[in-house]
Amino acid sequence: MHPWVVSEYPDGVRLLQAAECEPLAVRWLWRHWLPSGAITILAGMPGTGKTTLALSIASIVSSAGAWPDGTPCIEAGNVVIWSGEDDIQATLLPRLIAMGADRSRVHFVTSIHDQGRFREFDPSTDIRQLMLKIAEIGGARLVIIDPILNAVSGDAHRANDVRRDLHDLVVLARSEVAVIGISHFSKGGGKAPQHPLDRVIGSQAFAALARIVLVTAQSMGEEGRVLARAKSNLGPDGSGFEYVVESLTISDSIETSRVVWRGALEGDAREILGQAEQAMRPPSRMEEAKTFLLDLLVGHGHLPSVQVLELAASAGHSASTIHRAKAELQIRAEKDGHGGWYWRL
Template sequence: MKRIPGKIYALDVIENTPEELEKLKAQAAAELEAIANGEYRPVEKAGWNRRSKVTRLSDIAPKRLKWAWQDVIPLDAVTLVGGRGDVGKSTFCLYLGGLVTRGLLEGDLYGKPADVLLVSHEDPLAEIVVPRAIANGVDLMRFHHLRIESEEAGGATVPKLPLDADLLREAIKDSGARLVIIDPVTSTLDGDNDKVRDVRAVLDTLATIGGELGVTFVVIAHFRKGSSGSASDIVSGSHAYRDSVRAMLLFARDKEAGETVVSLDKGNYTKDEPNFAYRMDSADVEVADGTTSVGQVVMLGATQRSVAEIIANESERFGELRTELLEYIRKAATIVTTKEILEEFSEPEYKRGTVTAALSRLVKSGHLDASVRGQYKANAAPLPGGAGSAASAANHAGEAQGTVIASSVARGTNAALAAVATPPRGGAANRFQDDPGYCRRHGGAWPCSMHSDECEAAA
């Protein structure tokens, strides 16, 4: 987008920090002053050698849409794989890569063994990646790993996009890969994970390379920590992740069945949105210095369960946990420490991260006070706007790691906490809509920090 001198755009307000926005305002003011004095000269950025190109559709020969995985992963496009950190996304992608290397993945590559390129830094190659690949049937001669040698980084690193687009192209050509797995995609981001333009810079670059070289990208992303609500909206980072890819597979652990469910949450080129499941078994792999145990994917086929159902059930259980936490702290009638809470709500029934996330919600909603770090006491009534005190929120932020998202709660001492619907980034939060400090447009405390000129407080 070409900027107009002296203008501030809506996206500038949404995507920039207050400090960055002030710099843009100062720049715009300087541009307007220069224009008024007849001194303005546009600044041409390096590499802006652009021109328009118009093509008649009659000059384009129609082709059949091709699939890396029939009706699930389109060929030569970008597919996103999203889920929590314990569902086996990385291992499943290795399993898919193994099918590709042996020509066994149903689709247009079936019967045509092809090479795979892995871009990842999360797991050590010798101890984790190679044993997992062996356990999941990968032809190691056709499976490659990419790293970028960087003096600036002081050694090996992953490619940063779009900066290292040419290096990625070179690696794909050298390896002959038809499938590229990026785990996680955020590691390649040379910018802000929550900004649309930074995320699109990565995904648009991958889409361009996919079309040029005939390669399919499968990129892995995580759900936001402590998140609940609509399955489509809880992938960490900007909504551009979902908007920009051609297909999106979501993963969720069905703990009761002991299996992982996968749903095609978005498929631009397919009519159906299938659900299937797999089990993760433990497999022993012989290595140079003994035996190691790694995860092995066992496909179970189609299932009636969906990721959306599992996430909804998790949200309901999360609401029940918050109710129990609040009742426990209120009955104590005194200060309760984090240690005491975690002893009462302990594993395996409750995960530590889930408990701390629930405490975060209660602090942010004003039900709990955490002005002293690691100590909680119940407020007599939720504070207006559900914001809580600044000190309380700041102290709790150091206590509970992960993203904290304000939630909707029901009022009254004995009222159960209502189900939470996580808002999209920058969207309307599901908060106390009858509070005087509520912003009708965006659901935050008044004055609204999103678009103060366009918003109004509730009466």
């Protein structure tokens, strides 16, 4: 060190003694579901209404509404939304209006003035500039990045790239802001009983950096959905909620959609998603054959085997599939007094 450089802190590692610290409680925007000061990932398959669900949360925060579990949002606050996929006026704004958002507290990130010109906002490079703008509007309680994959300039499948590029977003969250990053499930994830965290697209660093990971799936027919808590480093995990994405028209001519929350769900995230996706999965040929046999024999009690096979063939079932379904259902083949064979449940 030069003699004219004065520093009260010598070079070297600094240690903080635990006895010098005071414990702090976790600050929640929505208790046990959405923490202030941390990143939350919201992920699921396309078509589960993830963006609309995030806008429902934004509407609750902006208007101090009620959370899906019935508890109140204690204090209304600013919400900042960046979307790389949806139009503001045609898609995002109508949904917010339909869900009762306070529009004076919702701010959309559009562009950035950089070196004398305007350009599109880039969440992989411009988060620090966004932090300055958030400070100018008096702070924000919620920031939504949709999709969070765009906040990574490097390889989203490499943990080091993801951790490096999301650093500014982590710093933003630490200023007592709840950050929701919307993501997707990888294709084909529903075909195996994977843990929902393993289905989040990109590196596992996304789920590792997030303090809470929420996941969605489609259920209950075309409009029904489920939300489950797949991970929480700050409280309990598991459980979830049913919700419906409902279509409606506002201002006489603008068609949009909104989230209508239903009841609570028990179980872990894998169970909740598995049950929902099982309900949506098309039945296999074997399942269709079993259903056919049950419907046929429940109605008639017993039928000649020749007639069963003829009716099955007319319905598009092969003889081999029908015989396997017969075995799995433990259907009995019995001979009548005239030498003919019958099938009976």
